[in-house]
Amino acid sequence: MNLLTLKILFTAIYFVHTLIMFKIIEQPMKLKGGNITKFLVCIINTVTHMYLLETVPMSGYIQFLILLTLYVTEIFIFFNASVLQKLAFGLIPIIHIMAGSFIVTFVYATYMRFDFTNVQYGTEFLISIRIAVCIVICLCVLTILRVAHKRHWDIIKFSPKRLIAFFVLQVLQTIQMFVTSIMFYQDIYSKVATKTLLWSAMANLVIFYTAIFMIIGIEILKDRKIKFKAKELEEMYKDILTHKADHTMEIEVNVTTKIITNYRFCGEFQSNVVGEVYDKFIRDVVYTRIHPEDRKEMLNSISSHALLKNLSHKTEFFEYEYRTSDANGKYSWYLAYLKIERDPKTNIVRGILVGNNIQAEKDLQYSATHDALSGLYNKRMTQKIIGKCLEQRQVGALFMIDIDNFKGVNDNLGHDVGDAVIQEVAQKLRYVFMEQDVIGRVGGDEFMVFLRGVVDIESKAQHICHVIRKTYSDGEKQVTISASIGIAKTYAGATFEELYKKADMAVYDSKRKGKNTYTIQK
Structure with a gap:
């Protein structure tokens, strides 16, 4: 790499180094003018430093004094903070610059074997060392920025004693390094001088970072301890959920690639799933395990698009019900609780699903609202739903359907045949009527239907009579059943009791007509 390229590279890296230094200064103080000011100041500092490196000898105290004045002046002009804060944090860059220059001097002098008769020969190496030292210092400062957050720096800002101690320490470090630079300036290329500069640089960097740790490191360790304890509690909670829940699922997905990076089912790691595309995996699970009626809603809830949309709306926790099949193909109801979160650093979305079997509760709810034998609504639920329809002034007609000769079926053919x-x-009533209609069994051989909307009532009644009429036989005896139907149309202000009374009277009229017919109550 030629000399010009090295100089350009060093200029770019030093600009980044200056930006990073300003980043650490920004932690406890507010910069005026935003990023534009920051970039402008960094350009000024970079150009100034480059000029000084070309015109002033290595480790010369004059360049350090100029840079110290420049940094402190800039901090006083461009930052909002107390004078003590500005002085304390204004010394951070110069300490690092001086330490870096001392290290460069030692390495360069050692490389040249303290023979500078051919200075041009070592120029490229000199710049290379400056680049390396700059990178090392940047990494050190970036490590602090990564570990310590703004609230940790605020500890120094709002603690006068700590701030004064931090300022005094840096003043002493700066004085010591200036004295070292002045003392050994005339003898800069001797072994004693360069070793002294090296030890001064290393000692001051160690002291600086030790001081930083002592001032804010304790708080960082406390935070880490709290996070560790929280992690332990989270793991304990997950273990409890895993053992108490019927099934659990933990999944991690890369948002960019939609690839599954981690998957555990009931606490067991599933290596065969890792690497699959999330949406394909979920779709396969849904179409092989989930009840057909629940598939669409479930896919709309847990697809990658749906999860990201929920996160964008700050919805990280939700629940839903679904039916899933067991090894024998039998479906059971489950209630799922899903918690999702996104890590902005890794761009990973993590989801934890806890599912509990609620089939027993569903059975209890079903038995409270449905007739066990027919599977239709029971009398109480039928009346309740129809009553609400009438309160909402829905148009329709109430059908009362009585099975003719049903007692003869029980008496002659047995109750099993009757059931x-x-x-x-x-089943026939479900076939004749629409899903929107209300169908219920309200007595041993009595059924009630609320037909919603305006339809041809007479055609519907004739259809019922036709499909229900049937003869049953055990080989010796036979019984024919049919339907006597009473119908009452809705009207303004109609109540359930009024319609029921009219339809019931119409049933008796159909019986008197000879059964297997219908009567529409006027």
Whole structure:
């Protein structure tokens, strides 16, 4: 690499070094003018330093004095803070610059074997060393910035004793380094001088970072301890959930690639899933395990698009119900709790799902609202739903359907056949009426239907009579059933009791007509 390229590279790296130094100064103080001011100041500092390196000998105290004046002046002009804060943090850059220059001097002198008759020969190496030292210092400062957050620096800012101690320490370090530079300036290329400069640089950097640790490191360790304890509690909580829940799922997905990076099911790591595309994996699970009626809603809830949308709206916790099949293909209801979070540093979305079997609760709810034999709504639920429809002034008609000769089925063919007849009638009513209609069993052989909307009532009634009429036989005896239907149309202000009374009277009119017919109550 030629000399010009090295100089350009060093200028770029030093500019970055200056930016990083200003970043650490910004932690406890506020910069005026924002990024534009920051970049302008960094350019000024870089150009100044480059000029001094070309015109002033290495480790000369004059260049350090100029840079110290420049940095402190800039901090006083461009930062809002107390005088003590400005002085304390204004010395950070010069300490690092002086230490870096001392190290460069030692390495360069050692490389040249303290023979400077051919200075041109070592110029490229000199710049290379400056680049390396700059990079090392940048890494040190970046480490501090990564470990210590703004609130840790505020400890110095709002603690006068710590701030004074920090300022006094840096003043003493700066004085010591200036004295060292002045004392050994005339003898800069002797072994004793360069070793003294090296030890001074190393000692001052160690002292500086030790002081930083003593001032804010304790608080950092406390935070780390708290986070560690929180992590332990989180792991304990996850273990409890894993053992108490019917199934748990923990998954991590890279937002950019949509690839699964970690997957655990019921606490067990599933290596065969890692590396799969998240949406494909979820789609395969949903279509092989989830009930067909629940698939669309579930995919809309847990697709990558849905999760990212929830995170954008600050929704990190939600729940939903679904039916999933077991090894025998039997479906059961589950209630899932899903917690999602996104790590902005790694761009990973993490989700934890806890699922509990709620089939027993669903069965209890079902038995409270449905007739066990027919699977239709029971009397109480039927009346409740129809009552709400009428309160909402929905237009329709109330059908009362009585099964003719049902007692003969029980008496002659047995109650098992009677139960089968009820189930068959219920199935036929589901076929005749729409899903939006309300169908219920309100007695042993009585059914009630609320037909919603304006339809051809007579055609519907004729259809019912046709499909229900059937003869049952055990080989010796036979019984024919049919339907006597009473119908009451809704009207303004109609109540359930009024419609029920009219439809019930219409049923008796159909019975008197000879059964297997319908009557529409006027």
